[in-house]
Amino acid sequence: MATHQLTRPPAPGPDRRTxxxxxxxxxxxxxxxxxxxxxxxxxxxxxxTQSRSVNPGSDATAPPTDNRQRETGTGxxxxxxxxxxxxxxxxxxxxxxxxxxxxAERNWPSQRLLPARESRVRRADRLGGVIRERALVAFCGxxxxxxxxxxxxSSVAFLAFGMHACGVTVRDGExxxxxxxxxxxxxxxxxxxxxxxxxxxxxxxxxxxxxxxRADVExxxxxxxxxxxxxxxxxxxAVAGRLVADPGSVLSKARVxxxxxxxxxxxxxxxxWLDRWRATLEVGVEAxxxxxxxxxPYAVELRQNSPFAGVLPETERRAVLAAxxxxxxxxxxx
Amino acid sequence: xTCLSSVIGSQSILGxxxxxxxxxxxTASIEVDIAFxxxxxxxxxxxxxxxxxxxxxxxxxFGYYAQGxxxxxxxxxxxxxxxxxxxxxxxxxxxxxxxxxxxxx
Numbered sequence: 237m238a239t240h241q242l243t244r245p246p247a248p249g250p251d252r253r254t255x256x257x258x259x260x261x262x263x264x265x266x267x268x269x270x271x272x273x274x275x276x277x278x279x280x281x282x283x284x285t286q287s288r289s290v291n292p293g294s295d296a297t298a299p300p301t302d303n304r305q306r307e308t309g310t311g312x313x314x315x316x317x318x319x320x321x322x323x324x325x326x327x328x329x330x331x332x333x334x335x336x337x338x339x340a341e342r343n344w345p346s347q348r349l350l351p352a353r354e355s356r357v358r359r360a361d362r363l364g365g366v367i368r369e370r371a372l373v374a375f376c377g378x379x380x381x382x383x384x385x386x387x388x389x390s391s392v393a394f395l396a397f398g399m400h401a402c403g404v405t406v407r408d409g410e411x412x413x414x415x416x417x418x419x420x421x422x423x424x425x426x427x428x429x430x431x432x433x434x435x436x437x438x439x440x441x442x443x444x445x446x447x448x449x450r451a452d453v454e455x456x457x458x459x460x461x462x463x464x465x466x467x468x469x470x471x472x473x474a475v476a477g478r479l480v481a482d483p484g485s486v487l488s489k490a491r492v493x494x495x496x497x498x499x500x501x502x503x504x505x506x507x508x509w510l511d512r513w514r515a516t517l518e519v520g521v522e523a524x525x526x527x528x529x530x531x532x533p534y535a536v537e538l539r540q541n542s543p544f545a546g547v548l549p550e551t552e553r554r555a556v557l558a559a560x561x562x563x564x565x566x567x568x569x570x
Numbered sequence: 571x572t573c574l575s576s577v578i579g580s581q582s583i584l585g586x587x588x589x590x591x592x593x594x595x596x597t598a599s600i601e602v603d604i605a606f607x608x609x610x611x612x613x614x615x616x617x618x619x620x621x622x623x624x625x626x627x628x629x630x631x632f633g634y635y636a637q638g639x640x641x642x643x644x645x646x647x648x649x650x651x652x653x654x655x656x657x658x659x660x661x662x663x664x665x666x667x668x669x670x671x672x673x674x675x
Contacts (some may be wrong), residue, residue, distance in 0.1 A: 463612070464603075464639050471625050493630070497600070500633030506600050541600045545630035553625055561616050 411440075411447040420453050431456075461531060463564060468539050469531070470560045474552065475544045476528040483521045486547055490517055490524075493543040509541035600634050605641045607651065607668075612640050 414432070418425040431437035432446055437456065439446045461469060479486045494514050501507050516523050516538070527535050528544075548556070601624070606614040615638025622628040622636045629635035650670065657667040 462639075464637050467619065468624055468637075475625070497633050501600065504599070509600075542625065545625045545635075546627070548625055550627060554620060557616065557620055557623075561613075565611070 412450055412453060414446050414448065417448045417453045420450075421456060458531060458533070461536065465536050466564075467557070467560050468536075468542075469529070470556055471548070471553065472528040472539050472542065472544065474556045475542075475547050476525050478547050479521065479525060479528065486544070487517055487521070487524065489547055490543040493545060497541075497543060506541055509538060510543065512538060513541065513543050601637050602634070603639045604636045605639050607641065609640070612638070615639055 412420070414428045415425050417437075418428045421428065428437065428448070429446065432439045432448070437448060438452045439448045441447070460466075475486070490513070494510055494517070497510050498507065501510060513527075516527050527538050529535075604615070604618050609615055618636050618638035620626075624635050624637060626635060653671040654668040655671055657669060
């Protein structure tokens with residue numbers, strides 16, 4: 237089996253194309269993507285959607301292992317399908333990937349993986365705006381090769397999943413510099429400053445420096461959901477409420493529905509999305525919650541092919557629809 | 571009262587091209603977008619969602635559902651209403667179905 241190894245990108249040099257427009261942009265990009273290399277004094281609690289943590293003190297040459305039963309260097313029990321990367325980074329399975337990490341490990345040795353995917357990761361970063369941890373994204377990107385997805389080679393497909401993949405690492409409260417925001421937006425720092433000045437991008441001042449919430453920057457990248465997409469989100473948020481109250485029966489119902497839906501839709505795009513739901517269900521409750529409640533394009537598409545019909549009692553479903561319609565009219569019909 | 575509605579979105583192609591002539595990817599969809607031509611406040615669209623919409627008993631039973639949408643959801647060229655394809659047969663009686671013409675959709 238090929239050794240799964242997470243490598244770091246080569247340092248920019250005179251013979252390497254540097255896509256950044258300025259040193260400021262390059263530094264900002266670097267800060268966004270290399271934070272995991274530095275041991276942090278303050279270790280913020282993992283969010284429910286965060287799926288990768290760093291263990292800088294571990295053996296750098298260790299092959300990937302199943303560390304389900306042992307303690308990591310951080311003192312945290314790796315009980316969530318976590319695995320040990322070659323550079324010591326502990327990697328958990330991505331929340332919504334249709335495969336587990338074994339595919340990448342087996343088929344994508346790191347030397348092929350990261351350099352080849354790096355430019356796409358950067359593009360995904362620019363479009364999705366939420367990628368912070370390159371290794372995880374590359375890992376997910378490899379796991380989501382066209383062979384797995386059953387579709388042609390397409391950077392659009394990669395980007396869609398890249399955006400999803402990076403979505404697992406977002407922390408809403410994080411403040412970014414204008415340079416970091418520019419790197420996420422794929423624009424110049426001056427453009428970010430201009431948007432701040434024009435009131436198009438909320439920000440705060442720390443002394444003379446502007447700081448922006450990551451969620452506000454991402455809002456620039458992701459347009460608002462349409463009415464029907466938002467309505468679907470409301471319904472699935474209600475399903476999420478049922479899921480956290482009774483995961484076993486809700487997931488069981490979804491699996492039964494999936495079996496029936498796959499008979500109705502044996503092929504085509506619907507079948508592909510249903511298979512992605514099945515993979516998501518296999519990952520676990522938190523991955524399903526993410527798919528039910530996320531505004532990411534991937535999740536929006538996924539919800540259009542929902543296997544959760546019948547989870548909400550009809551009275552509750554009608555109540556959600558009525559509440560949504562009322563709320564929508566309050567906000568849009570003035 | 572007459573309610574004029576139309577299938578819009580990807581599934582409207584089924585009005586112009588027989589299903590067996592289309593690639594699978596164009597025929598298999600779990601949801602069908604239904605837009606009313608005279609529904610400025612989208613209450614009719616909401617009724618569709620309530621009766622046969624997402625996560626409804628209809629959805630659970632048959633494995634597909636209708637989604638009521640606004641005609642403003644789709645960016646359509648001028649004259650699209652005049653080019654709607656009409657489907658009228660025993661299945662649609664006593665009404666008739668309208669679907670976007672493929673080059674419009």
